[in-house]
Amino acid sequence: MQGPHGKAVAYDAVLDPDLAGRLVELIAAGAHTDELTFAAEPGVELETGLSSRPVTTEQSNTSLIFGNLYILKLFRRISPGLSADVELHRALRDVGSTHIANPLGSISGDLDGKPVTYGMLQDFLDNTADGWAMAEGSVRDLIGEADLHASEVGGDFASEAYRLGEAVANVHHDLALSLGTAQLDRAGLERTVATMHRRLDKMVATIAELADYAGPLHSAYDALLTVGYPIAVQRIHGDLHLGQVLRTLNGWVLIDFEGEPARPLPERSAYMSPLQDVAGMLRSFDYAARHLLVGLAPDPQLDYRANEWAERNRGAFCDGYASVGLDPREQPALLRALELDKAVYEVAYEHNNRPTWLPIPLGSVARLASDGADSQR
Numbered sequence: 001m002q003g004p005h006g007k008a009v010a011y012d013a014v015l016d017p018d019l020a021g022r023l024v025e026l027i028a029a030g031a032h033t034d035e036l037t038f039a040a041e042p043g044v045e046l047e048t049g050l051s052s053r054p055v056t057t058e059q060s061n062t063s064l065i066f067g068n069l070y071i072l073k074l075f076r077r078i079s080p081g082l083s084a085d086v087e088l089h090r091a092l093r094d095v096g097s098t099h100i101a102n103p104l105g106s107i108s109g110d111l112d113g114k115p116v117t118y119g120m121l122q123d124f125l126d127n128t129a130d131g132w133a134m135a136e137g138s139v140r141d142l143i144g145e146a147d148l149h150a151s152e153v154g155g156d157f158a159s160e161a162y163r164l165g166e167a168v169a170n171v172h173h174d175l176a177l178s179l180g181t182a183q184l185d186r187a188g189l190e191r192t193v194a195t196m197h198r199r200l201d202k203m204v205a206t207i208a209e210l211a212d213y214a215g216p217l218h219s220a221y222d223a224l225l226t227v228g229y230p231i232a233v234q235r236i237h238g239d240l241h242l243g244q245v246l247r248t249l250n251g252w253v254l255i256d257f258e259g260e261p262a263r264p265l266p267e268r269s270a271y272m273s274p275l276q277d278v279a280g281m282l283r284s285f286d287y288a289a290r291h292l293l294v295g296l297a298p299d300p301q302l303d304y305r306a307n308e309w310a311e312r313n314r315g316a317f318c319d320g321y322a323s324v325g326l327d328p329r330e331q332p333a334l335l336r337a338l339e340l341d342k343a344v345y346e347v348a349y350e351h352n353n354r355p356t357w358l359p360i361p362l363g364s365v366a367r368l369a370s371d372g373a374d375s376q377r
Contacts, residue, residue: 014062014074017051024048024066027105027121036118040105041090046070046121060261070104071124075117075258079265083117087269088235088257091178092171099167099174099253101125127249131242134160135288135313142305143292157309158316160252161285164245165320167252168237168281172274172325176234182271184231189224196221196341203344207351209362210344216369220340223333231334233271240277241284278321278328279338283346283364285313290360340368 014020026038028046040046050067062074075083089103107119134157141155184192200217204210210217237244238259246253259268289310293302318328328335346361 014052014064015054017053020052020064021050021066023052023064023072023107023119024050024070024105024121027107036107036109038105038107040121041093041103044104046104065124068126069124070121071101072119072121074107074119077261078111078116078118080111080114080116081265081269082115083120083258084238084265084268085256085258086117086120088175088179088237089120089122091235092174095174095178097171097174098251099171101253101255125246125248125253128246128253131164131245131247131252132284132288134247135242135285136292139289139292139306139309142309143302156312158312160247161313161316162320162323164252164281165317165322166324167245167254167320168240168277168317169321169324171254172234172236172277175236179235181232181234184233184273188233189231193221193224193337196337199341200344203348207347209351209358210347210365213365213369217340217344217365220333220337220369224337227331227333229331231273231331233273235269236272236274236277237280238268238272238276240280242281242288243284273334273338274325275328275331275335276338278318279335279342281317282314282335282339283342283361285317286310286364287346287360289313290363291357294356294360336368336371340365343368 023038024046025048026033027040028048029038030040031038047067047069050069052064052066052072055063055065055071061076064072064074066072073085075085086103086106089100092100093102101122101124103120103122105121106117108115108117110116138155138157197218200210200214200221204214237254237257239256239261240254244254244256246255289306293299293306296302321328343361343364347358347365350358350361
């Protein structure tokens with residue numbers, strides 16, 4: 001738009017509750033405008049005339065809440081093709097998954113002759129708590145106690161970690177039911193291991209702290225080439241951690257099925273081992289246990305408490321997962337390699353963005369690198 005003195009003025013319309021409210025009206029009407037298509041999901045009737053408010057927490061996308069009924073996610077990183085978030089939510093809805101917020105509509109269009117997804121409308125889940133906040137509160141309760149164990153503290157998280165494991169396993173089951181499964185063949189396994197090696201070599205070349213662990217890490221990756229069990233692959237969440245789950249009154253819900261945003265869409269849409277999601281959640285428990293100790297003077301007692309909390313909740317999550325699907329600990333070489341690969345990524349991220357947090361993934365690399373396959377949890 002033109003401002004005073006003929007200068008162009010940019011206006012962020014998503015912050016205007018009246019203008020942004022038009023988006024739901026366009027979706028409800030199935031409007032087409034300026035190469036954009038607004039569409040409600042089949043059988044969905046939307047309430048209109050709702051004003052909006054933006055979600056103010058830090059996110060990789062822009063989200064708007066409409067009258068505590070709907071939430072509209074506007075994707076910031078646009079990739080050609082149907083959004084994995086939209087695709088997987090539809091797939092899970094179609095098989096009756098109870099661990100998602102149902103998709104209600106979408107905004108799509110055309111970019112350089114290729115279809116793209118710009119936004120997704122879903123049910124808004126009120127009265128929820130995110131997994132990271134709940135876990136952080138539990139860790140804080142434990143640290144604040146003088147001499148109690150994790151199982152004795154009022155804010156013990158283990159029962160929730162168990163339920164979360166059940167929920168993740170159920171989502172994996174439903175994705176497999178809806179979109180199918182396959183087995184990773186030898187060539188695919190070799191490509192996966194080679195990618196892990198290349199990623200590690202690149203990190204070691206720029207992050208000196210990783211150099212001491214390069215040998216054990218490479219060995220852990222190579223151990224994948226000797227496994228005697230078939231490796232099942234399917235569509236998965238792809239970027240699972242405690243910040244991607246919500247505790248509702250009825251149970252756990254998984255959100256943001258986009259996968260790792262930095263990866264291209266074809267990579268994020270590929271079949272992967274479900275244990276990649278499990279490894280991501282196990283890494284998240286380690287982060288939740290130890291991030292409150294960042295910046296504090298070394299304290300063996302606090303370290304012990306953090307380790308105890310992480311071990312208890314990692315085990316509870318795997319127990320919950322195993323109550324629905326295969327026990328992740330029955331594939332120790334795969335789980336260990338995937339968790340190490342995730343920890344190496346975290347080392348690079350913290351090195352570049354939050355150096356004070358670098359000891360968290362480095363400590364995990366040290367522990368996991370020294371573990372043999374038989375000691376994998």
